Amino acid sequence: MGYRKAPCLSVLGTGSDVGKSIVTTALCRILTQRGYRVAPFKAQNMSNNSGVTPDGLEMGRAQIVQAEAARAVPHVDMNPILLKPTGEKGSQLVLLGNAVENNTAVEYHRKKEGLFDIAAGALDRLRARFDVIVMEGAGSCAEVNLMDGDIVNLRVAEHAGAPVVLVGDIHRGGIFAQLVGTLQCLPERQRDLITGFIVNRFRGDIRLFEDGVRWIEERTDKPVFGVLPWFSHFRIEAEDSVVIEKPISAYPGKSDLPAVAILRIPHISNFTDFDPLNALPGLDVFFVETVQELSGFNAVVLPGSKNTRSDLQWLHTTGWGAELNRYIGQGGHVLGICGGYQMLGEAVHDPDSLEGAAGTTPGLNLLPVETTLKAPKTTTRTRFKWEGEEGLGYEIHMGATVLKEGDPVFSVHERNDVPSDDHDGCRSGDGRILGTYIHGMFDSPGVVERWLNGIGLSGLRVAQLPGPEARDLDYERLADHFREYVDAKRILGLIDLE
Secondary structure, three states: OOOOOOEEEEEEEEOOOHHHHHHHHHHHHHHOOOOOOOEEEEEEEEOOOOOOOOOOEEEEEEHHHHHHHHHOOOOOHHHHHHHHHEEOOOOEEEEOOEEEEEEEEEHHOOHEEEEEHHHHHHHHHHHHOOOOOEOOOEOOOOOOOHHOOOOOOOHHHHHHHHOEEEEEHHHHHHHHHHHHHHHHOHHHHHHHHHHEEEEEEEOOOOOHHHHHHHHHHHHHHHOOOEEEOOOOOOOOOOEEEEEEEOOOOOOOOOOOOOOEEEEEEOEOOOHHHHHEEEOOOOEEEEEOOOOOOOOOOOHHHHHEOOOOHHHHHHHHHHOOOHHHHHHOOOOOOOEEEEEHHHHHHOOEEOOOOOOOEEEEEOOOOOOEEEEEEOOOOOOEEEEEEEEEEEEEEEEEEOOOOEEEEOOOOEEEEEEOOEEEEEEOEEOOOOOOOOEEOOHHHHHHHHHHHHHHHHOOOOOOOOOOOHHHHHHHHHHHHHHHHHHHHHHHHHHHHOOOOO
């Protein structure tokens, strides 16, 4: 006897970073509040912002967030295909949680038919386990030059028989062209899948857009389900690094607050590591890209990287390496996470050409460690302690780093639920330079306090809710915000939930 496949709802967009992830997250929480077992699904994600599932596999961070909103255990079936850009034309392919190879865009395009079958299989497994699936698309659903190879937008909606909600971003301008133009680019059968629209990121008096809503509805004969205002009273992790693109130079002291600088390297990954710091009252956090003086910052952070050697060479070439050395000489504090940790060492070796031509790139020489890049990729959920403060984070990295001298930072007592007596990271003799492989370290309030104390900011108030619990409250606030401005009942009425 066959099972009833769970119904699906598809959230597609007029472009990248228009709010698809936010809408999907809101719908996941609202459906969960109504008692349904809900799973998010994104057939193909392109992002260097990834995370690790409880079974030690890698998937897009946005789908982990959506699974949290749905109070579901993250599983790679929710994001079966993850592309992690390594440069302008190539990406690492992560398939069902495992990094399998690097591809150029042309090479990847040739494989899409087989990959669609893998994605469809993952969706079918989710539909057998859950009551309803909320699917997210990628980029614009109307890229006419790419639609023959579509494995994430309207083809998936058609496969699942899913009604589509189209999201546009009024903040970037051209909302009428976004919505109407998207419809005009689609063949009629796919145009008919789109049931209506959500206008995202509105600023100002929402009544001023009532004429705009009427025009859209009259022109398209489709409803506007709602107009979502910009929000600032809660935080939801961003999927795309576009939110930190083109950062301006930052000069701490203007607001009389202590400040932390995060170097916006070209291949930055897992930038959401720093969301808990951004949420701290009394602390300014700046992403900086152009070389500038760092003396006014209480600490500087080197984040994760999808191409450590390339970003390390960029630090040398731009002059950031020299500026970091000057900053250290003035008594500054530096933290390196994952790829940033590797860069702080003496050298990064790549004998197997994992990040380009085989060879060695000199490090910043700020920690007595040496890294050799090698497969397979390490992906673990890691429990650790820092001088008595417990934390839970995750590791995603290629290669191993050896301490030539000095002390580790963390004691590791569990990886992927397996007990461990290992250590992680390295600290300089005076404790001002730290490196670690552990992402998510700031999700633990005690660890945040310990780090702030170390950089001379013991007076800052740190909320005592761990990251997952704090995020859960924000998912509730997002659901309330969504219901206030969007006709959620009408959207959910599009799918058969009986």
